[in-house]
Amino acid sequence: MLDETAQGVFTIAVTPFLSDGALDWDSIDRMVDFYIEKGATGLTILGMMGEAGKLMAQESIAVVKRVTARSTVPIVVGVSAPGFAAMKTLSDAAMELGAAGLMVAPPGSLKTDDQIVAYYHNTAEVLGDAPFVLQDFPLVTNVVIPTKVILQVVExxxxxxxxxxxxxxxxxxxxxxxxxxxxGARRISILCGNGGLYLLEEMLRGADGAMTGFAYPEMMAQVVAALRGGDLDRARDIFDAYMPMVRYEAQPGLGLAIRKYTLAQRGVIAHDTVRKPGTVLSAASKAEVNALAARQSVKLKSLGL
Structure with a gap:
């Protein structure tokens, strides 16, 4: 079960689709193997970048079943939903299928600190004994959660x-x-997102690792390992080598399409399909990703990677 000691890299998984938008089960298997091979200590599925909102309820449960059966590392399942009934249905199924924990983002309707605290009180009640992750992503949810509110929820x-x-x-x-x-406050695990854009600084501030889906998950694992080994210069060199690609993937509205294209180019998923409504990369954008990948490869070779 997920607990406060979790650390390392919990890769946010994409949801692979065939060219017609149907779930691609073979690519799901290959993707799980790939993430673990590249250093993931856990996986997070059905998150915002996993296109959870585009899946039917039965598809979501089927994905959880497939991933938990395949994985050798803990699985966190995103169960954010407009209402608690849908959240409970998916969370109960996920835990029964072997998930280690659940992730919940606040709905955009929350406007005050008291509303946020009350929402997570209700969330904890609905989820029962299942451990959960509080997702703090105001750029998407439009819910600003002050530090004092997080501490109140934790308490x-x-x-x-x-x-x-x-x-x-x-x-x-x-x-x-x-x-x-x-x-003296209860210490919980802090894993960071934003595509790894600030991972190095976040780790230096006290984060325990990453929970994000950059298409080169080995970057997060290598940076975390170097920092844990006390080699800050090595961590900075690795981080810098990947930074142009991290920056490019971080484009709002295009990030998922870029990520899926890169994973397809790496042979992880068969198709770069983003389920509709979704963005399709232009030929120019694909050429830019390819150019960045080529330069990145040269830099990594100079680091012995």
Whole structure:
């Protein structure tokens, strides 16, 4: 089961589709193997970049079943939903199928601190004993969760064991949360998103690792390993080598299409299909990704990677 000690890289998985938009089961198997081979210590499925909102309920459960059966690392399942009934249906099924924990983002209707705290009280009640991840991603949810509110949720809800940190800018939030735990607040795991854009600085501020889906997941694993080994210069060199691609993939509205195209180019998934409504990369964009990949390869070779 997921707990407060979780660390490393929980890769946010894409959901592979065939060219007609149907689920691609062979690519799901290959993708799970790939992420683990590249250093994932866990996987997160049915997140925002996993196109969870485009799946039918039975498809979501089928994906959970396929991934949990295939994986040798813990699985976190995104169960965010407009209402608690749908959340409970998926969360109960996910835990029965062997998920290690669940992830919940706040709905955009929450406007005050009290509303946010009350929502997560209700979430904890609905999820029962299942450990959950609080996803803090205001750039998408439009819900700003102050540090004091996160600390209140952590204090009130023992099953909240992790923060998926995606505030931007958010480095000061990590420092404040770690200072609070040093002063006696319950310490939970902090894994960071945003495509790895700030991973190195986030780790230096006290994060435990990454929970994001950059198409080169080995970057996160290598940076985390170098930092844990005390080699900051090595971590910086690795981070810098991948940064042009991280920056390109971080484009709002295009990021998932870029990620899927890259994974298809790497032979991980058979098709770069984004289920409709979704973005299709232009030939110019694909050429830019290919150019970045070629330059990245040269830089990595110089680092012995």
């Amino acid at each position: 009130d809800c023992p099953t909240c064991v992790m923060l998926k940190h995606e505030d931007w800018p958010g480095l000061e939030k990590i420092s404040a949360l770690r200072a609070a735990s040093d002063a």
